[in-house]
Amino acid sequence: MISVFFQYDFLKYALYTGLMVGFLAPFLGVFLVVRRLSLIADALSHITLSGIAFSLLLGRYYGFFAGLNPIYMGAAFSVGGALMIERLRTVYVYYKELAIPIILSAGIGIGVVFISLANGFNNDLFNYLFGSVVAVTKSDFHLIIGITIVVTLLLVLFYKELFFLSFDEDQAVISGIPRRFLHVLFIIMVALVIAASMRVVGILLVSSLMTLPVAAAMRLARGFKQMFVYAVVFGELSVIVGLISAFHLDLAPGGTIVIINVIILLVVVLLTRKRV
Amino acid sequence: MSNIIEIKDLSFAYHGRNVLEDIDLSIEAGSFLGLVGPNGSGKSTLIKCLLGLVTPERGEVRLFGERLSRFHKWEDIGFVSQKANSFNSGFPATVFEVVSMGLYGKVGLFRFLTKKHKEKVREAIRQVEMEAFMHENIGQLSGGQQQRVFIARALVSEPKLLILDEPTVGVDAKSVKRFYTMLKDLNRNKGITLVLVTHDIGAMTEYVTDVACLNKHLHFHGDTKEYEEQEDDMMSRMYGHDVQIITHNHEHHDDHAHDGGHSS
Numbered sequence: 001m002i003s004v005f006f007q008y009d010f011l012k013y014a015l016y017t018g019l020m021v022g023f024l025a026p027f028l029g030v031f032l033v034v035r036r037l038s039l040i041a042d043a044l045s046h047i048t049l050s051g052i053a054f055s056l057l058l059g060r061y062y063g064f065f066a067g068l069n070p071i072y073m074g075a076a077f078s079v080g081g082a083l084m085i086e087r088l089r090t091v092y093v094y095y096k097e098l099a100i101p102i103i104l105s106a107g108i109g110i111g112v113v114f115i116s117l118a119n120g121f122n123n124d125l126f127n128y129l130f131g132s133v134v135a136v137t138k139s140d141f142h143l144i145i146g147i148t149i150v151v152t153l154l155l156v157l158f159y160k161e162l163f164f165l166s167f168d169e170d171q172a173v174i175s176g177i178p179r180r181f182l183h184v185l186f187i188i189m190v191a192l193v194i195a196a197s198m199r200v201v202g203i204l205l206v207s208s209l210m211t212l213p214v215a216a217a218m219r220l221a222r223g224f225k226q227m228f229v230y231a232v233v234f235g236e237l238s239v240i241v242g243l244i245s246a247f248h249l250d251l252a253p254g255g256t257i258v259i260i261n262v263i264i265l266l267v268v269v270l271l272t273r274k275r276v
Numbered sequence: 277m278s279n280i281i282e283i284k285d286l287s288f289a290y291h292g293r294n295v296l297e298d299i300d301l302s303i304e305a306g307s308f309l310g311l312v313g314p315n316g317s318g319k320s321t322l323i324k325c326l327l328g329l330v331t332p333e334r335g336e337v338r339l340f341g342e343r344l345s346r347f348h349k350w351e352d353i354g355f356v357s358q359k360a361n362s363f364n365s366g367f368p369a370t371v372f373e374v375v376s377m378g379l380y381g382k383v384g385l386f387r388f389l390t391k392k393h394k395e396k397v398r399e400a401i402r403q404v405e406m407e408a409f410m411h412e413n414i415g416q417l418s419g420g421q422q423q424r425v426f427i428a429r430a431l432v433s434e435p436k437l438l439i440l441d442e443p444t445v446g447v448d449a450k451s452v453k454r455f456y457t458m459l460k461d462l463n464r465n466k467g468i469t470l471v472l473v474t475h476d477i478g479a480m481t482e483y484v485t486d487v488a489c490l491n492k493h494l495h496f497h498g499d500t501k502e503y504e505e506q507e508d509d510m511m512s513r514m515y516g517h518d519v520q521i522i523t524h525n526h527e528h529h530d531d532h533a534h535d536g537g538h539s540s
């Protein structure tokens with residue numbers, strides 16, 4: 001079944017991209033979930049949507065943007081939104097989570113305006129919303145390789161600092177860990193991974209690839225390192241099975257990937273029912 | 277002896293409300309200080325000032341003779357915050373992983389733990405007698421066990437100064453005694469200077485060498501003997517006359533309970 005993915009170049013791109021995303025999204029998701037920030041992924045994916053819509057809109061009027069991969073504008077918006085969330089979290093010190101719905105609604109609001117200006121839905125947009133097996137281009141593939149390398153490197157380099165900050169922020173700061181810098185760096189990584197994942201999973205379902213495998217991993221893992229192992233295994237499994245079934249059944253892969261994730265989660269929850 | 281901590285004329289306010297006023301306090305190397313005071317008296321805030329987690333309105337803090345702003349050797353200080361016992365207990369981290377964090381500052385950015393570091397982690401875990409739980413998730417342990425893990429995390433970088441903010445909240449009386457004995461041992465035999473923050477005055481006097489009483493102002497600072505001579509006076513000054521009797525009775529009950537346990 002999977003062999004068909006190697007017969008056509010465009011399917012190969014989808015598969016490789018999916019494998020990278022299946023690794024990155026759950027990996028970062030572990031940090032998001034343990035810091036109780038999983039909703040940030042939703043906020044950022046919606047702001048990515050407005051970036052994509054903006055790029056598609058500009059593409060109607062300016063040749064330059066028609067040629068530019070909308071992912072770039074999406075990533076730029078996402079990073080901008082990420083920085084805004086960090087800023088807002090220092091404004092609402094006692095209600096840090098408020099930053100998330102603010103950015104989330106801004107993202108949808110702006111996105112919807114751009115979409116209407118561009119005269120409504122088109123096929124492109126549908127692909128961005130729910131993912132696509134056939135729409136992943138070579139240019140997407142290259143960009144996502146870049147993001148994967150950079151983010152993986154940063155995660156390895158700052159693993160222990162991010163772990164410490166997630167577990168006990170005060171203590172981490174006392175031992176000299178640069179909190180602000182790492183918060184900003186981390187949220188930018190999340191923004192980049194969301195932009196990267198969106199091609200395969202779709203904007204509306206990106207956050208589930210960051211949280212569902214982690215939710216399942218949490219039931220099984222002993223210790224933090226194991227969380228990554230389980231989360232990435234579940235993430236990859238869902239992407240591979242999801243992409244194959246999406247192709248053969250002619251469905252949007254965002255949907256199939258999420259459904260596989262839900263199934264994994266249910267199985268894990270049932271199997272670990274007796275544990276606390 | 278030299279002073280490990282020097283606080284001069286320190287005042288601190290939250291949103292314009294003074295929480296600490298005119299604090300002068302020096303802590304000698306090798307001492308075991310019990311910092312006591314009722315709830316909300318500013319103990320945790322004073323510790324936060326010491327560690328540079330908050331900035332005081334006025335005054336100066338010196339650690340190991342160095343001005344706080346210029347102090348860098350944070351690995352010489354172990355700290356177990358009051359929040360340590362209200363951490364997210366579902367957090368998936370093993371005892372080993374939690375204790376490892378104590379070395380992260382020392383190891384530094386872009387570096388990883390070596391075999392030697394890992395041996396130190398195991399050593400610290402043995403020191404608090406938690407080796408049987410090395411690879412258990414921290415959330416699955418009892419309050420007292422978790423507390424020991426956090427002490428191990430503070431000890432693993434071999435600090436010269438160890439600060440504990442209400443470490444025995446939620447720990448049963450028997451474990452508290454054992455815990456204090458362990459601290460006394462660290463102080464006497466390893467020469468670690470200790471600051472123990474608590475609102476439970478009765479239990480700790482037989483372990484500490486010095487006592488400081490805080491309630492916005494520093495009401496008393498001296499060795500344990502001096503403190504015991506002035507204890508009643510101190511209570512009324514710190515807690516005020518109205519609550520004195522209730523508080524004192526409460527303390528007495530605790531005292532007896534502990535004395536009883538000790539002599540039998």
Ligand SMILES: Nc1ncnc2c1ncn2[C@@H]1O[C@H](COP(=O)(O)OP(=O)(O)O)[C@@H](O)[C@H]1O
Pocket residue numbers: 290291295313314315316317318319320321322
């Ligand atoms: N983050 C904060 N913001 C505002 N007020 C605070 C904050 N933390 C503590 N306080 C207030 O400062 C006072 C001292 O608190 P604290 O230092 O925690 O006392 P203790 O540790 O002795 O119980 C209390 O009245 C408390 O309500």
Ligand SMILES: [Mg+2]
Pocket residue numbers: 319320321358441442
């Ligand atoms: Mg306190």
